[in-house]
Amino acid sequence: MTLPGIPLLLQSIVSGILIGGVYGLVAIGLTLIFGVMKIINFAHGSFMMLGMFTTYWLYVLLGIDPYLSLLLTIPLLFLFGLLVERFLIDKILDAPEHNQLLLTLGISLVIENLALFLWSPNFRTIDVSYANKATTLGPVMISFPKVVAFVFAIFLTTVLYYFLKNTDLGKAIRAASEEKEGALTVGINLKKIYYIAFGIGTACVGAAGTVAAPFFYVSPQVGGVFVITAFVVVVLGGMGNFLGALIGGLIIGLAESVGAAIIPGQLKQFIIYFIFILVLLFKPAGLFGKANA
Amino acid sequence: MFLLKVNNIDVFYGDAQVLHQVSLTVREKEIITIVGVNGAGKSTLLKTIGGILKAANGEIWFMDDRIDLLPSHQIVDKGLIRIPEGRKIFPTMTVLENLELGSYLPKAKVKRSESLEKVFDLFPVLKDREKQSSGTLSGGEQQMLAIGRGLMSLPKLLMLDEPSLGLAPLLVKQIFNTVREINVQGTTILLVEQNVFNALDMAAEGYVLENGRIVLEGKSQDLLTDEYIKEAYLGV
Numbered sequence: 405m406t407l408p409g410i411p412l413l414l415q416s417i418v419s420g421i422l423i424g425g426v427y428g429l430v431a432i433g434l435t436l437i438f439g440v441m442k443i444i445n446f447a448h449g450s451f452m453m454l455g456m457f458t459t460y461w462l463y464v465l466l467g468i469d470p471y472l473s474l475l476l477t478i479p480l481l482f483l484f485g486l487l488v489e490r491f492l493i494d495k496i497l498d499a500p501e502h503n504q505l506l507l508t509l510g511i512s513l514v515i516e517n518l519a520l521f522l523w524s525p526n527f528r529t530i531d532v533s534y535a536n537k538a539t540t541l542g543p544v545m546i547s548f549p550k551v552v553a554f555v556f557a558i559f560l561t562t563v564l565y566y567f568l569k570n571t572d573l574g575k576a577i578r579a580a581s582e583e584k585e586g587a588l589t590v591g592i593n594l595k596k597i598y599y600i601a602f603g604i605g606t607a608c609v610g611a612a613g614t615v616a617a618p619f620f621y622v623s624p625q626v627g628g629v630f631v632i633t634a635f636v637v638v639v640l641g642g643m644g645n646f647l648g649a650l651i652g653g654l655i656i657g658l659a660e661s662v663g664a665a666i667i668p669g670q671l672k673q674f675i676i677y678f679i680f681i682l683v684l685l686f687k688p689a690g691l692f693g694k695a696n697a
Numbered sequence: 698m699f700l701l702k703v704n705n706i707d708v709f710y711g712d713a714q715v716l717h718q719v720s721l722t723v724r725e726k727e728i729i730t731i732v733g734v735n736g737a738g739k740s741t742l743l744k745t746i747g748g749i750l751k752a753a754n755g756e757i758w759f760m761d762d763r764i765d766l767l768p769s770h771q772i773v774d775k776g777l778i779r780i781p782e783g784r785k786i787f788p789t790m791t792v793l794e795n796l797e798l799g800s801y802l803p804k805a806k807v808k809r810s811e812s813l814e815k816v817f818d819l820f821p822v823l824k825d826r827e828k829q830s831s832g833t834l835s836g837g838e839q840q841m842l843a844i845g846r847g848l849m850s851l852p853k854l855l856m857l858d859e860p861s862l863g864l865a866p867l868l869v870k871q872i873f874n875t876v877r878e879i880n881v882q883g884t885t886i887l888l889v890e891q892n893v894f895n896a897l898d899m900a901a902e903g904y905v906l907e908n909g910r911i912v913l914e915g916k917s918q919d920l921l922t923d924e925y926i927k928e929a930y931l932g933v
């Protein structure tokens with residue numbers, strides 16, 4: 405272990421918080437789907453990859469700015485998630501958990517292998533002018549695309565929070581996640597709530613992919629990098645807890661980044677799993693309990 | 698004119714048959730009760746009428762429509778509302794949010810503020826606790842909320858599944874009075890109860906369900922004086 409100097413520490417804190425916002429957004433999609441449907445979506449990472457590739461190709465083929473492409477990736481991924489739920493996930497909602505696991509894992513394998521086949525395993529980057537743009541604040545360098553990603557993640561989370569809190573459809577989604585029979589008795593169509601929630605979850609992770617694309621590599625297997633982290637975040641924040649996922653994302657981002665400054669080399673993933681195990685041992689319902697936001 | 702007609706339904710959980718050839722009729726403006734011991738199949742019957750379980754055989758008619766093949770949200774939309782056993786309120790949501798969700802479907806939503814006023818008239822305590830998360834209400838208040846939420850859906854027929862379950866005698870009385878009041882205001886009631894005396898006392902007609910079969914039906918006064926009922930259900 406090495407003790408980092410103050411500047412390095414500050415730098416890692418800032419970087420950690422910024423990437424933590426993206427982790428939060430990925431995790432929010434996952435936790436929303438889990439909260440409503442009690443399904444662990446192992447295809448989440450492949451959805452993120454689709455978001456990234458959509459942005460990549462829109463940029464390469466049509467010259468559409470990555471941030472502008474959000475206007476397309478969000479509705480496209482929403483629709484994609486909706487269809488996946490409607491025609492695949494819907495069939496196994498009452499099936500035993502291992503069948504659900506096999507299906508979502510299977511979906512991710514199909515999507516990733518299709519991506520490998522179509523686009524090769526190469527790492528690609530989006531060479532927008534602002535990809536490496538940064539400002540310095542004292543000893544700390546602040547990357548422009550990471551700030552945008554962070555701000556956007558917070559913004560989307562806020563919009564979603566407002567939607568769940570204040571609209572009838574949002575309330576119906578919360579109702580369905582709390583009490584299914586109660587939801588049925590007031591006339592909520594659970595099948596519809598499921599595909600909408602799954603669509604929203606997919607749109608969230610797709611949007612996270614889009615805003616990460618300017619500063620991260622794009623490849624068929626990139627989703628796994630984020631999603632393993634997101635699983636930890638979801639457990640940390642409390643399964644199904646919306647705000648818990650955002651705060652959990654920030655905590656994991658910080659822990660990972662500061663940990664990397666303290667512990668050398670490849671050990672930084674160790675920090676995340678260490679936190680994961682601690683949470684499972686001592687606070688299995690997550691830091692913020694099981695309650696829905 | 699009948700409002701609800703159940704014709705010879707059979708209902709299964711997997712391979713286990715729980716309802717056998719059950720039939721019943723509910724006429725407009727009446728209070729009808731179904732009584733039976735634990736496990737008789739009362740909740741199963743109400744769930745089947747409400748469309749969250751499906752009958753393997755038989756038919757269910759609500760007014761002029763056959764409803765046994767419809768999804769539950771379409772049945773709710775027709776004004777056939779079930780208040781489930783154990784209340785099934787949304788615990789982390791506020792009292793007001795729970796009530797608002799009662800008027801989730803478009804027809805009920807149009808009348809939301811009007812219905813809210815009626816519910817608050819019936820249960821002033823809900824008005825006082827409007828902003829409170831409903832999981833923190835007392836058992837009696839939760840039952841009132843469940844009934845209030847049901848009323849928000851503009852029921853033509855209100856099915857209540859053991860509304861007095863787990864309540865103190867004074868509250869039981871209050872809940873029964875409320876049910877009567879709702880009926881007086883024009884809503885037809887199908888009441889499932891284990892509180893056999895109170896239920897029969899209030900209802901026009903009763904059905905006795907045993908092991909998934911209707912074993913007795915008739916005018917409430919007749920049932921109340923029936924020797925078998927007296928012995929098996931009223932303990933006299």
Ligand SMILES: Nc1ncnc2c1ncn2[C@@H]1O[C@H](COP(=O)(O)OP(=O)(O)OP(=O)(O)O)[C@@H](O)[C@H]1O
Pocket residue numbers: 710715733734735736737738739740741742782891
């Ligand atoms: N989901 C289920 N799966 C399998 N069997 C069930 C299920 N729900 C109920 N049963 C069985 O069906 C029978 C009828 O149950 P039901 O809940 O309809 O009875 P009930 O008359 O409402 O009883 P209670 O007064 O205790 O509420 C019981 O034997 C019960 O064990």
Ligand SMILES: [Mg+2]
Pocket residue numbers: 739740741782858859
């Ligand atoms: Mg019951």
